Amino acid sequence: MATNISSSRLDFNNIKNRLKTYLAAKDEFTDYDFEASGLNNILDVLAYNTHFNGLTANFALNESFLNTAQLRSSIVSHAETLGYTPRSITASIAYLNLSLDLSGVDNRPSTITIPRYTQFTSSVAGVSYTFRTILTHTATDDGTGDYEFVTAEGSTSIPVYQGTERTKTFFVGDITDRQLYVIPDNTIDTTTILLQVFDSPSSSAFTTYTLLDNATSVDAESRYYSIHEAPNGFYEIHFSDGITFGIAPVSGNKIVINYLSTVGAAANGGSTFNPVSQVTVNSVNYDLAVTTVANSASGAAKEDSEAIRLNAPIAFASQQRLVTADDYKALILKNYSVISDAAAWGGQDNVPVDFGKVYISLKYADGTADATKTETEVSITANLVNKLGIMSITPEYVEPIITFIETSTIFRFDPDATGITKNTLSSNIQTVINSYFTDNLKKFNKIFRKSNLLTLIDDIDPGILNSKMGIKMNQRVTPTLGTNQSHTVNFPVALPSPDDVNYIITSSSFTVNSVLCSIRNLLGSTKLQLVSQANEVIIDNLGSYSTNGTVSIEGLTVDSLSGTTFKLRAVPANESTITPLRNYIIDNDINDSFVSGVTEI
């Protein structure tokens, strides 16, 4: 007999049924089961109230933890308790060479400066965007009247940011009140903020405050501000209390915040930049000569909730210092939106071992220009590694190595169990394989697990009775045509010992001495041979492979090939799991994969 009412359930009907069970054991009322009865109405109220309170408690508890919070404001708040400020929308940045030709001009100055917010326009997908410098840049006469503008670090690549200049002014009130300065703009790129504090509303003297995140030391004379995302998505500027991190504005001061309001990723891809205004020298206007070093890139939307959830704990662990490999990953991903993934490892873990270095491999967003990549690496070294890293550690950038996986999938098919044809099923399976790679791989340290993929395939349709999959890896080799070369290809996993029946190493075809050839190992041996299409051995000893994954090709002269690379294939020793190390990324090779069905009779 139910003498207690269990209210642990959340579902309305479950709660109501519990109440009915309780009433069933009592004599007072009997009509609880009739939907139109008054008692049933009371049960509705009780159950709804319990349901509502239960859900509210659940939601409230969910919002209390970073892992389960759903509201962005809750996630941001949790991230801030970890000292992590989510990235705002970021402006697209292009790098330009800016110069001025004043040869033949009399009385030309020794230096010329272009002001902050010098404008350029560029068109992306038919829409014109305005890009601006956010610092002043100076050029020096090289003696012939040629002026080339440089950054404070001396680089001739001048960054220009897409956006509209905005200004927000505050007057500091009574400092006994908690002063919050809210910038009501969702499109602010917080990295472009220039914050000046004037002594009084009419004063022209100002001091500049810098972002606390960039501080390497704080003392009583420091002038820092911090920025926080408010629950409504706007940003709040906070200052010190006058003690914690240096000097704070005082009553009567005027705070002027200049920043860029940007459209984010929409302005990525601008390649041609035209100066909007001219440079005036001795009362004569001259056009700036603009050469694009790197197309506009790295514009991005606000860091989304899932990214904050992932990055905040890593950033907290790194404590704004570059010590462990994860510190590098966290700080690079936080500061460079053009980088979609990063991996770092110490020189002691490198092959070959290289003490005193940290190896960094960066995966850029698709379509990132080489010049942008170079600028990004220079910036990481200058702004992160040199300022926050351990002394005597040198960064070494290495390209990601992509190991492609060729899948050959065969499934048993029962046409009576499904209304889908074998060909459609084959196509569906290939789609699932592609999705598996997109969702689970194509990033550093992501492991390929064949059984997981086969489980997904078996679940596609009842018509698939079972499935099996063969796995091969391939890496691309880029030969210089007509040149005798050696190539070393390292696969991320061990290769099997030689086999008398199956080839471990094979390749796609290319032409050597007008003969279409490919590489494969001699059966039962690790020796590599160059063989023609007719299985005639052209070169008997072209190198060898090692079971540790290294394939050495020696003395190969490729005359021609389709494209710029050929594929060197290897069968992994363990087809079930392929674990990429360091800078390896696993991708799928759709062109050399196939799906085939066998009808079960």
Add this chain to the structure above:
Amino acid sequence: MVNRVFSVEDGNQQTTSAVTARKRLYKDIDLSFAKAPSNDVYKKSDLASIKQAVKNLLLTNNFEKPFNPNFGANIRALLFDLADGKLESKARQKIQFAINKYEPRVEIMKLKVDVEPDRNDVRVQVNLKIRNSSTTFDVSTSLNRLR
């Protein structure tokens, strides 16, 4: 059975028992929530409880009962319909559907819907018979705008 425990609005109906094959009496809470001499709320039992349930059903609109959107005769929703010839049949249809589906204790013997467009009023009178018994009773209600 406490003799004095009858509702304020239904008078002495509690003295009329619904004679059925059931051994247990129908017992419900009185939705008027009037205070009984015992300081408890009144109960409704037997015929009165069924009558209250039917009235409750008739006066409930769809979507009013949580997680049971189809419950109710939905006739109050007709208040702003045009008072044309279809109104009566619509009301009858809704009442029949609701009672057949949600009140299994009764069956409809007679259903009368009077539409009085001049008074902005719809009067509903249902004569019901308790299943497995010979007891019949009437439930009537009228729908009109408040102001």
